[in-house]
Amino acid sequence: MRCNKAREFLSMEMDxxxxxxxxxxxEQHLETCADCQEYRSDLLLGKRLLAATEPExxxxxDWKLQLRLSxxxxxxxxxxxxxWEEKPSDAWAWLRNFGTAAAVGMAAILTFAIFVGPNDxxxxxxxxxxxxxxxxxxAEGGNDRLPLSRQIRFxxxxxxxxxxxxxxxxxLTPVTGSRLGLDRGWSGGxxxxxxxxxxxxxxxxxxxxxxxxxxxxxxxxxxxxxxxAQKALDLEK
Amino acid sequence: xxxxRDEHQQVNPSAITGDLREIRDEDLIVHVQNGRRKAFDxxxxxxxxxxxxxxxxxxxxxxxxxxxxxETLIRxxxxxxxxxxxxxxxxxVFTIATNLVRNKxxxxxxxxxxxxxxxxxxxxxxxVDPPDHEADSSSxxxxxxxxxxxxxxxxxxxxxxxxxxxxxEVDQLSYEEIQQVTGLKLGTVRSRINRARNRFRQLIKPxxxxxxxxxxxxxxxxxxxxxxxxx
Ligand SMILES: [Zn+2]
Numbered sequence: 001m002r003c004n005k006a007r008e009f010l011s012m013e014m015d016x017x018x019x020x021x022x023x024x025x026x027e028q029h030l031e032t033c034a035d036c037q038e039y040r041s042d043l044l045l046g047k048r049l050l051a052a053t054e055p056e057x058x059x060x061x062d063w064k065l066q067l068r069l070s071x072x073x074x075x076x077x078x079x080x081x082x083x084w085e086e087k088p089s090d091a092w093a094w095l096r097n098f099g100t101a102a103a104v105g106m107a108a109i110l111t112f113a114i115f116v117g118p119n120d121x122x123x124x125x126x127x128x129x130x131x132x133x134x135x136x137x138x139a140e141g142g143n144d145r146l147p148l149s150r151q152i153r154f155x156x157x158x159x160x161x162x163x164x165x166x167x168x169x170x171x172l173t174p175v176t177g178s179r180l181g182l183d184r185g186w187s188g189g190x191x192x193x194x195x196x197x198x199x200x201x202x203x204x205x206x207x208x209x210x211x212x213x214x215x216x217x218x219x220x221x222x223x224x225x226x227x228x229a230q231k232a233l234d235l236e237k
Numbered sequence: 238x239x240x241x242r243d244e245h246q247q248v249n250p251s252a253i254t255g256d257l258r259e260i261r262d263e264d265l266i267v268h269v270q271n272g273r274r275k276a277f278d279x280x281x282x283x284x285x286x287x288x289x290x291x292x293x294x295x296x297x298x299x300x301x302x303x304x305x306x307x308e309t310l311i312r313x314x315x316x317x318x319x320x321x322x323x324x325x326x327x328x329x330v331f332t333i334a335t336n337l338v339r340n341k342x343x344x345x346x347x348x349x350x351x352x353x354x355x356x357x358x359x360x361x362x363x364x365v366d367p368p369d370h371e372a373d374s375s376s377x378x379x380x381x382x383x384x385x386x387x388x389x390x391x392x393x394x395x396x397x398x399x400x401x402x403x404x405x406e407v408d409q410l411s412y413e414e415i416q417q418v419t420g421l422k423l424g425t426v427r428s429r430i431n432r433a434r435n436r437f438r439q440l441i442k443p444x445x446x447x448x449x450x451x452x453x454x455x456x457x458x459x460x461x462x463x464x465x466x467x468x
Contacts, residue, residue, distance in 0.1 A: 011431035015405065017412065042438045045445050045454075050391075050406050052457040053384035055293050057285060058303045065281065065307050072311055221308070225340060 001029040006036045014043055071215055262326035269317040277317075281310055284327075288334055290407045295338045295399065297392045305341060309334040328417045331410065335400060335418055342396060379453045383444075390440035394433050401426050402433030 001009075006029045012018045018026060030036055257265065257279045268276030288309055293302035312333050320329055394402060401419060404410045410418065415426045444450050 007435065008428070008431050011434050012427065014434075015412065015430075017427070039438070042442075042445055043434055045451075046434065046437050046441060047406060048454060048458065049383070049387050049441065049444070052454050052461070053380070053387040054286075054290055054407075055299075055302075055384065055388075057289050058299065061285060061289075061303065061307075062281070064303075065285075065310060068307055068311055069314060072315060076315075225312075225337065 001025050010040050263322050266320050287408050291403050294391045305337050328414045332418045394436050398429045398433035401429045405430050
């Protein structure tokens, strides 16, 4: 047996694929060939090195995935027919609710996501939990939002929660003041509050437009992928 | 995607228990087809790490790898209804991932590259410098450094060899499964894995004779073993 053939078999040996009638021949070659012995131990080391340097998943991977899923689902359902009123038994409701919240205030939800963690199993967790105590969620989650939650106490700005139910027919358009239900908590006298509210509105508009943009990109990508999926995988070409 | 099945599907979330972990992939996806979120969560937890490993080692860029991993999982979800148990589920998932990766890499190679930080070395040249840090420095740094070197070496294996190589080494697919994912002949799968291993060996050759690094490798393995024992 020559070295080339022996090395082919050594690779197959790693996968337990050496034909039984070749094992003796291979061992005989190895006994007399120091290079191939070294080759074998190098292959094994290479495998160990790959295993030892397995990359770790990025932080918040699960939550980003949930967000993208909700966007995908909403796209599938159609932006026009926004499913506000869900039957409790609807298995997809959790995702749609998530998607709704994402459109209204993605940043708030993201911070909330970090707070709760990915293993919450209630079907309507976004709508219910954020609505119940948005300030706590935000305060726990992200320090960049901390001052805002303190100053305006989220009185009229319960993004993601009860608002969902109060705004039927709202679609993925920039959020405006009237829809934020400012009459419910904001006194109107505090200029500082007004400035923050305006800033939040601007931020919401930015988020919404970023969301739209990424949805567009997603559609484009899916179209490209659909095209490529048609073609057989042929590495020879 | 067809959502109309929601209308007649009554799913009680409490009906699905922790037993999910014992269910085969091929049965889990049937639960997903029936609109069960937890079944999909289970699939995600089984595959996200393997997919990310494979994809990162293909595209090198962690952000892009994350994006493509998510895209793969989303496509699994969206197209769950199309899966039929003709192929193994893992084969189906990795076919989606491989298509995505190849598509992305083709796109990237079409775009002119302004700067090439890592020009491809000539055959036989040793592009990976052995690390020169102290053996007693923080082990996390050591591991990261090692990971970076391995990533660098992996990314220099030509794509058509790297795909079957990683599907085998990182994701432990069988030759037959790799054949299904790539559409290659069985003999071609085998010889490409062999050639990729040979190339990878050339690339990491300087590491293989580095005592410090080998000690670090043993430390990492011991840690991983201990963690496994704890869980
Ligand atoms: Zn030999």
